[in-house]
Every structure is written in C-alpha cells, then in structure tokens.
Amino acid sequence: MARIVGIDLGTTNSLVAYMDKGVPRVIPGADGRPMVPSVVAMTDHGLLVGDEAKEHLLRSPDRTVYSIKRFMGKGLADVQSELAYFPYTLTEQGGVIRITLNGKTYSPPQISAMILKELKQRAEAYLEEEITKAVITVPAYFNDSQRQATKDAGLIAGLEVLRIINEPTAASLAYGLQEKTQGTIAVYDFGGGTFDISILKLKQGIFEVLATNGDTHLGGDDIDRRIADLLLDEIRSAYGLDLGPSPDYMQVLRLEAERAKIRLSDELKTLLTVELPDGRGRFTRELTRDQLESLVADLIERTLAPCRSALKDAGLTPQQIDEVVLVGGSTRMPLVRRRVQELFGKQPHCHLNPDEVVALGAAVQADILSGGTTDMLLLDVTPLSLGIETMGGVMSCLIPRNTTIPANAKEMFTTYVDGQTGVDIHILQGERELAKDNRSLARFRLKVPPLPAGVPRIEVTFLIDANGILHVTAKDMRTGRQQSIEVKPSYGLSETEVERMIEESFKFAKEDVASRKLIEARLDAGSLLAATEKSLSEGGHLVPDDVRTAVRAAVSALASAKEGDDVRTIRTRMAELEQTAKPLSVALMDDSLKRGLEGKKLSDVT
Amino acid sequence: MNQPSLSSGSRNVQMARSMCWHCQSEVAGEYFCERCVKVQPVSKETDYFTCLGLPRRLTIDPALLEAKYYERSRAFHPDFYLNKTEAEQAISLDNAATLNTAYRTLRDPVQRAEYLLDLEAGSAKTIRTSPPADLFEEILDLQDTLDAYRAGDHSSETGRQLRARLEAERGALERRQAEMEDELQKLFVEWDALQDRGEADDPSRMERDRLLRRIREILSNRTYVKNIVNDLVETIG
Structure with missing residues (x-):
C-alpha cells in the first residue's frame, strides 16, 4: 500500500509527519523547520504559503489569509463578531463563507487546500515519492460540517483523506507509543484557534475515548486579540489615534501582541513597540506576566467548564485521572499550566513537543491504517449529539454525544396524510432541546409511494463513520428497496462544487508547473549568459574573430528568448549558445592549463 | 422468543447456520468464514449478549465485558479494513457500529436490564409505565x-x-x-x-x-x- 502521511492542519501552524520504522517523525522543510505557518498570500507574483506568506501579513493584509480554520464549515453569521480582525472581503454563498482576494473568490476548503498542497510537496520532496493519501487531524469538537470541509480541502489538494482524526486523540497515540502507559489520561489541547479536552482509557494497545468536549472558537488567537485591543485602546487615548479601521495596523498590533505573549511564557515582563503611522512616533508599553494573566484569565477559565463536563460524562473525578497531557502552543502559558494543575490536582505531562505531537499521532494512525502498526487501536467518540427535528421544532436525539464511532441509529418514518409523497427530514447536531438552538447539518426529502396514511414504512439509517462524518441511507420496508437520498448540507460545499474546485486546482497545478519551469529556464539562461560574458571578456582574444561574432549572435538570440515566455525556445537557444561557445571554453581551459603548468617541470604534473 | 429453552442456553441461539456472503460455504456464528477468511456480517437477529459472546444474564463482570468488546473491536474496526474490498469495508463498518451499540447498552446495568426485558418480553410487556x-x-x-x-x-x-x-x-x-x-x-x-x-x-x-x-x-x-x-x-x- 502506498505511503500515508499524517497532517496536522492547524489554525496557526501546520505540519506533516510520517512513520519511519515504527517511529513517527515530522518532515522538515528546506529550512530544516517542520512548521508551516497556516498563512496563504495571493501576491502579484503568484501564490505564497507558509513563512513567505507570513511576511505579507503586514505588506498586503487584504490579500493574505490567516486562521482560515476558523471559517471551515461556517456561514457568515457564525463569524460576525470577529470580522473586524479579518481585513479581506468575506461573503457567503450556499451556506459557505467566500473570501475575495485579488478579485477572485475562494471557499475556506480551497484556502486550506493550498496549505495542504504545500505540506504534500514538502513530503514528496523529502520522501522522494508521490504522496496521495493522508490522515488529517481536526479538533475533537468539530461538527460534521467542519469535518466534511476538512475532507473537501484534502480532495481539492489532491489527497485522498483516509481518515479524519481528532487532535487530542492523535496526541494520545503519540503519547501512548512513547510512554507505554496504561490508565486514564486527559488530553488538554489548547491551540491557536480551538480548545479540546478528551478523556481516554489506555489499555493493552486500545485507546478508548470516554468523553470529549471543547470550544471550537477559543484559542491563542483570542489571547492575542485581548492584548491587541489593549494596545488599540491605549494608543487611542494617548494619541487620539484610532487604528481600528486600518487593517494594516490591526495586523501590526496582532503580531506584536502574539510575540509579546510568547515572550511572557519565559519572562516576567516584556516591552511592546508599535511604529505609529504618519510620523506620529513610536508607542511603547511594558507588559508584565501578571498583567497578561489578569487580562486573559477569563479565557483560560472558559477551558475549565468543558473539562468538568467531560469528566462528568466519563463518570470520573479529577483524582481518577492518572496523567494529564498538554497539547497545543497555548499550553506553554504558565497560567494555563497552573489552572490545569489545580483542576486535576496533578502536575501535567509536558515532555512531548506540544507543537508536533498531533502530527506525530496522525502519522501513527496512518501507520495503523496501512497495516504497519497492528497492536494499537483508537476507539473515538462523536463529540455532539445527532438528532432530527420533530413536531414543534424539538430535537429528537438519535445518537447521543460521546457515543463510540462508528455508530448508527435507525428510525422508521411513515405518512400522516393519504397519498403523501414525501417526508422532509432536518438533521441537527447539538445538545439543546430546541431544533433552532442546535447546528443544522442538512436537510433531505424522503420519497414515499402514494399510499393511505401510515401505510408506507421507510427505514432511515443514520451512520456516523470512523471519521465522525454522517451518512444517511433509506430503505422502503415494504419493497425492501434501498432509496438514494440527496442530502443538502446546510453549511457545506455541494459535491459538484467540490469537483469543480478539484478540477480548478489541477488546472492551477498545471499552470503552476508551467510557470515554475519558465522561471527555472529564465534563471538558467541568466546564469549561462553571465558565464558567457565572463568567458568572452577573459578569453575573447584566444579565439578567431568569426567564433567571437557567432558567440555574440547566440548571446543576443538567447537574451531575447529569455524575455519571451516559451520555455522550449529558451532551452533551444541555450543549447545553441553552449554549442557555439564550445571553442571559446576549450581555448580558455587550454590557456589556464598552460598557465598552471608554467614554471613547473614535466615530472611534477604526471 | 418466549421459550425458556432459548434463553437457557444462549449459545444455541446464535448458532443459526448461514452462508458466507463471499464463498457460499457454511458459517456457524463465527465472524470470519473458515474457508475464505472474509469477515461476516453480524446478523440483524443477533442480540447484544450474543454479539459480545456473553450469556444472557443480568450480572456481567465489567472486566470480562470490556475484554470481549476490545477483542471484537480488533476484529471489526474499519481501521483494519482499508486494504480490503468495498464489501468487506461496509460489513466492518456495520459490525463495528452494532458492536459499539451492544457494548454501550450492556455496560450500564439498568440499560442492560431494560434491554433484556425487551428481549424476554412476554407477559412482562404489559406492565404499565404510570x-x-x-x-x-x-x-x-x-x-x-x-x-x-x-x-x-x-x-x-x-x-x-x-x-x-x-x-x-x-x-x-x-x-x-x-x-x-x-x-x-x-x-x-x-x-x-x-x-x-x-x-x-x-x-x-x-x-x-x-x-x-x-x-x-x-x-x-x-x-x-x-x-x-x-x-x-x-x-x-
């Protein structure tokens, strides 16, 4: 079976890892670092991803996308409160957010696909083979739409997503592999944009998730914003200057806030500096760790309620947890560690690199799927209850939260009116009583043969697969025939749309390859031209006039080909120049050889 | 289902003979065909006790229940069927979902009792819920x-x-x-x-x-x- 890589598609950073003879390893980029900032920039010179794109956050904020994960599987209304932090144009189409960059519109899965492609290429360059299969991690508390959006992103990037796996459980696999622990563990995963808590039982290679909880909209981003808002207020009152409406300066503040936050994990105080616009000088401010902690105490507090709920659902007390594992960059904050320690009454385990452990776990799961690792098995759960809307707008639960997946539920439907030909079904996810308070996943219409009321019997099976993604099938119990149903997602791309995006992505890939070849040809032509000029000036006098003239003609022919955009012409002219200039290079070599031998005896060179 | 002979020896119940969906040879309750080694679908008539290989009793040793569940999870979980045919993958998915429901039901003593009451039904069925x-x-x-x-x-x-x-x-x-x-x-x-x-x-x-x-x-x-x-x-x- 072809190799499967493990990918941590994070809010702030993404990584790819693979299994190397039973040991999971992250794959470094050309610079030796494994982390790819989850940032995408549409520059005039093309698409940039990662570190290069991050530089554009300040240069062209309206064309540089960060934290795209916050938009996955969401509608515009879901992110209304934080639009001020995103300097690009957001719209909605078919329940999916669209981002307009450089006049072109993209869905969040398309942007995520660009990051995935970068990771794919990285892995291909490193492992020297084509990569087409992957395990991708998502926050445990991601709902069906967000998982589906992640799967779509993989497809668009040319990856077959063999499994969507939850980040905290991925971390537990890496942890379990390394520590060989048995017992109950709590994985506290506080990342850039999301928070998850998962409680697992580890026994004889089985990783059984007992309960999970979280907040898909709470992370390091929110901490940065608190600091940025503080700076914004202080600059406003000190200088009468409102940087709020300026996307460029909001980015400056946000990035300065992020850096200060990181420094304050090791230091007790730090200095924040912001260059103000229009020569208004420089704003500086000291921030102490204490100040930061009181500024964000409520955010950290918000992670504790899900922890308590998860413990309750697992039927355990904090004392019954044998080990607490910290995952995600935000767990580097001393305040987070303190609060976690207080809640569970024990020192959390932080020997694993919190930035890499999720990707490593994804690689372990990939190895399980490819049949490499056979003694480990992850039994995960669905984080949210699944149900359908019934009479009076109430949600009727079919599969409760924390049910081990795969899970299924069968429901029988009939008609209330003679000759009724359809039953509308609205699928929901969430814990609230009323349908309107829960997340709408999809709607579909069950086709029913026209019969007296109550006679038709259609059995609908709701199946949550091992990815946490829902599948719906229907069967007419009278005829025993399976019925195909068209489920319309409430917050997702349709199948046709995903297909179109895959095609587009392939087209772009071809364009990308073509333009890369052109750039390389031009670069090669440039260095050949420079080398030839050097040879002419150093050895022009060594060759006959006609050779010199011919070389000069070939040089100008290549120079004009280089201005054009035909790779083949450039390569042809290059070959011609090399051919024409051969006597020149031979003469130069002879000359240097001769000069090298001068003053030496024959016996010295043989 | 109301004959004592059935409930007395749950081992007899699931021994219903059927055919392997793949090679048509006879299978008798095993979850892999002896001849072609293909995974067999857990029958719809199989009750949760049988599914977990346990007698139909109200007191179950939790450790034994868990061990049985883990053992069968290793046999059925879709993670181990990625290289198999689509038909086998579908069976593994259904089996794993059924197994999970069975475990969830039997793990809780009250749910277990309620489930057993439904299985044994008979005269007890008419008890009021007022x-x-x-x-x-x-x-x-x-x-x-x-x-x-x-x-x-x-x-x-x-x-x-x-x-x-x-x-x-x-x-x-x-x-x-x-x-x-x-x-x-x-x-x-x-x-x-x-x-x-x-x-x-x-x-x-x-x-x-x-x-x-x-x-x-x-x-x-x-x-x-x-x-x-x-x-x-x-x-x-």
Whole structure:
C-alpha cells in the first residue's frame, strides 16, 4: 500500500509527519523547520504559503489569509463578531463563507487546500515519492460540517483523506507509543484557534475515548486579540489615534501582541513597540506576566467548564485521572499550566513537543491504517449529539454525544396524510432541546409511494463513520428497496462544487508547473549568459574573430528568448549558445592549463 | 422468543447456520468464514449478549465485558479494513457500529436490564409505565410544595419551612432509591440463578414471569423517582 502521511492542519501552524520504522517523525522543510505557518498570500507574483506568506501579513493584509480554520464549515453569521480582525472581503454563498482576494473568490476548503498542497510537496520532496493519501487531524469538537470541509480541502489538494482524526486523540497515540502507559489520561489541547479536552482509557494497545468536549472558537488567537485591543485602546487615548479601521495596523498590533505573549511564557515582563503611522512616533508599553494573566484569565477559565463536563460524562473525578497531557502552543502559558494543575490536582505531562505531537499521532494512525502498526487501536467518540427535528421544532436525539464511532441509529418514518409523497427530514447536531438552538447539518426529502396514511414504512439509517462524518441511507420496508437520498448540507460545499474546485486546482497545478519551469529556464539562461560574458571578456582574444561574432549572435538570440515566455525556445537557444561557445571554453581551459603548468617541470604534473 | 429453552442456553441461539456472503460455504456464528477468511456480517437477529459472546444474564463482570468488546473491536474496526474490498469495508463498518451499540447498552446495568426485558418480553410487556401507585399522592404533594417554594420568597419564614420539608422529602426519596437499587440487585441475582438452572417446568416459568414483572416495575419507579430527585436537587441544591 502506498505511503500515508499524517497532517496536522492547524489554525496557526501546520505540519506533516510520517512513520519511519515504527517511529513517527515530522518532515522538515528546506529550512530544516517542520512548521508551516497556516498563512496563504495571493501576491502579484503568484501564490505564497507558509513563512513567505507570513511576511505579507503586514505588506498586503487584504490579500493574505490567516486562521482560515476558523471559517471551515461556517456561514457568515457564525463569524460576525470577529470580522473586524479579518481585513479581506468575506461573503457567503450556499451556506459557505467566500473570501475575495485579488478579485477572485475562494471557499475556506480551497484556502486550506493550498496549505495542504504545500505540506504534500514538502513530503514528496523529502520522501522522494508521490504522496496521495493522508490522515488529517481536526479538533475533537468539530461538527460534521467542519469535518466534511476538512475532507473537501484534502480532495481539492489532491489527497485522498483516509481518515479524519481528532487532535487530542492523535496526541494520545503519540503519547501512548512513547510512554507505554496504561490508565486514564486527559488530553488538554489548547491551540491557536480551538480548545479540546478528551478523556481516554489506555489499555493493552486500545485507546478508548470516554468523553470529549471543547470550544471550537477559543484559542491563542483570542489571547492575542485581548492584548491587541489593549494596545488599540491605549494608543487611542494617548494619541487620539484610532487604528481600528486600518487593517494594516490591526495586523501590526496582532503580531506584536502574539510575540509579546510568547515572550511572557519565559519572562516576567516584556516591552511592546508599535511604529505609529504618519510620523506620529513610536508607542511603547511594558507588559508584565501578571498583567497578561489578569487580562486573559477569563479565557483560560472558559477551558475549565468543558473539562468538568467531560469528566462528568466519563463518570470520573479529577483524582481518577492518572496523567494529564498538554497539547497545543497555548499550553506553554504558565497560567494555563497552573489552572490545569489545580483542576486535576496533578502536575501535567509536558515532555512531548506540544507543537508536533498531533502530527506525530496522525502519522501513527496512518501507520495503523496501512497495516504497519497492528497492536494499537483508537476507539473515538462523536463529540455532539445527532438528532432530527420533530413536531414543534424539538430535537429528537438519535445518537447521543460521546457515543463510540462508528455508530448508527435507525428510525422508521411513515405518512400522516393519504397519498403523501414525501417526508422532509432536518438533521441537527447539538445538545439543546430546541431544533433552532442546535447546528443544522442538512436537510433531505424522503420519497414515499402514494399510499393511505401510515401505510408506507421507510427505514432511515443514520451512520456516523470512523471519521465522525454522517451518512444517511433509506430503505422502503415494504419493497425492501434501498432509496438514494440527496442530502443538502446546510453549511457545506455541494459535491459538484467540490469537483469543480478539484478540477480548478489541477488546472492551477498545471499552470503552476508551467510557470515554475519558465522561471527555472529564465534563471538558467541568466546564469549561462553571465558565464558567457565572463568567458568572452577573459578569453575573447584566444579565439578567431568569426567564433567571437557567432558567440555574440547566440548571446543576443538567447537574451531575447529569455524575455519571451516559451520555455522550449529558451532551452533551444541555450543549447545553441553552449554549442557555439564550445571553442571559446576549450581555448580558455587550454590557456589556464598552460598557465598552471608554467614554471613547473614535466615530472611534477604526471 | 418466549421459550425458556432459548434463553437457557444462549449459545444455541446464535448458532443459526448461514452462508458466507463471499464463498457460499457454511458459517456457524463465527465472524470470519473458515474457508475464505472474509469477515461476516453480524446478523440483524443477533442480540447484544450474543454479539459480545456473553450469556444472557443480568450480572456481567465489567472486566470480562470490556475484554470481549476490545477483542471484537480488533476484529471489526474499519481501521483494519482499508486494504480490503468495498464489501468487506461496509460489513466492518456495520459490525463495528452494532458492536459499539451492544457494548454501550450492556455496560450500564439498568440499560442492560431494560434491554433484556425487551428481549424476554412476554407477559412482562404489559406492565404499565404510570407513576407507582403508593408514590402517586406523595409526589403530587411534593410537586405542589416545589411550586410554592419556587414562587415564594426563600428567606421568609414560609420559605424556610418549605425548604425544610423539601429537604426531608429528598432524604426520604434518596433512601427509597437506595432500597430500589438493592432490590434490583437481588432480583438480578435471582434471575441469573434461574437461568443457570435452565428448567422449563411450570413453576420455573411462573417464577420467571414474576421476576420480570418485578424488575420492570422497579425500573419504571426508579426512573420516576430519579426525575423527582433531580428536580429537587435543581431547586434546593
């Protein structure tokens, strides 16, 4: 079976890892670092991803996308409160957010696909083979739409997503592999944009998730914003200057806030500096760790309620947890560690690199799927209850939260009116009583043969697969025939749309390859031209006039080909120049050889 | 399903012979075909006890249940079927989903008892689910007191008196809960013992029906009392 890589598609950073003879390893980029900032920039010179794109956050904020994960599987209304932090144009189409960059519109899965492609290429360059299969991690508390959006992103990037796996459980696999622990563990995963808590039982290679909880909209981003808002207020009152409406300066503040936050994990105080616009000088401010902690105490507090709920659902007390594992960059904050320690009454385990452990776990799961690792098995759960809307707008639960997946539920439907030909079904996810308070996943219409009321019997099976993604099938119990149903997602791309995006992505890939070849040809032509000029000036006098003239003609022919955009012409002219200039290079070599031998005896060179 | 012979030896039940979906050779309850080694679908008629390879009993050793569940998860989980055919993947998905439901149901003693009651059905099926007769008046009174307490001023003299009454009621109900749990446990043991004897005579049949009725009655009362206690806890903390 072809190799499967493990990918941590994070809010702030993404990584790819693979299994190397039973040991999971992250794959470094050309610079030796494994982390790819989850940032995408549409520059005039093309698409940039990662570190290069991050530089554009300040240069062209309206064309540089960060934290795209916050938009996955969401509608515009879901992110209304934080639009001020995103300097690009957001719209909605078919329940999916669209981002307009450089006049072109993209869905969040398309942007995520660009990051995935970068990771794919990285892995291909490193492992020297084509990569087409992957395990991708998502926050445990991601709902069906967000998982589906992640799967779509993989497809668009040319990856077959063999499994969507939850980040905290991925971390537990890496942890379990390394520590060989048995017992109950709590994985506290506080990342850039999301928070998850998962409680697992580890026994004889089985990783059984007992309960999970979280907040898909709470992370390091929110901490940065608190600091940025503080700076914004202080600059406003000190200088009468409102940087709020300026996307460029909001980015400056946000990035300065992020850096200060990181420094304050090791230091007790730090200095924040912001260059103000229009020569208004420089704003500086000291921030102490204490100040930061009181500024964000409520955010950290918000992670504790899900922890308590998860413990309750697992039927355990904090004392019954044998080990607490910290995952995600935000767990580097001393305040987070303190609060976690207080809640569970024990020192959390932080020997694993919190930035890499999720990707490593994804690689372990990939190895399980490819049949490499056979003694480990992850039994995960669905984080949210699944149900359908019934009479009076109430949600009727079919599969409760924390049910081990795969899970299924069968429901029988009939008609209330003679000759009724359809039953509308609205699928929901969430814990609230009323349908309107829960997340709408999809709607579909069950086709029913026209019969007296109550006679038709259609059995609908709701199946949550091992990815946490829902599948719906229907069967007419009278005829025993399976019925195909068209489920319309409430917050997702349709199948046709995903297909179109895959095609587009392939087209772009071809364009990308073509333009890369052109750039390389031009670069090669440039260095050949420079080398030839050097040879002419150093050895022009060594060759006959006609050779010199011919070389000069070939040089100008290549120079004009280089201005054009035909790779083949450039390569042809290059070959011609090399051919024409051969006597020149031979003469130069002879000359240097001769000069090298001068003053030496024959016996010295043989 | 109401014949004692069936429930006495659950091992006989699942031995229903069927054909391998792939090579058509005979399979008898195993989850892999002996000839072609393909995974076999767990039959729709298979009950949860059989699915987990356990006798139909009300007392189950949790460690044994877990061990069986893990063992079968290793056999059925879709993670191990990625290299297999689409048909095998579909069977693995269905089997794993059924196995998970079976484990979830049997892990909890009350859900397990309710499930077993449904399986054994018979005469016990007709038991009412209305509130327990002896509790009815008491609970109506309690509901009134709760309403009065919720509506009134908690710090007033009346409020304090109401609260004291509610607390006393809560204590009484919690004791009653404990009694019910005890009786339930005893009934479970009696039921299992009767099953182990496996006798099919008239006295055994009557004893069997009596136990089922009583278990069902307690389970129903138990839910009723639990809801009231939850209400009380929510109101008076």
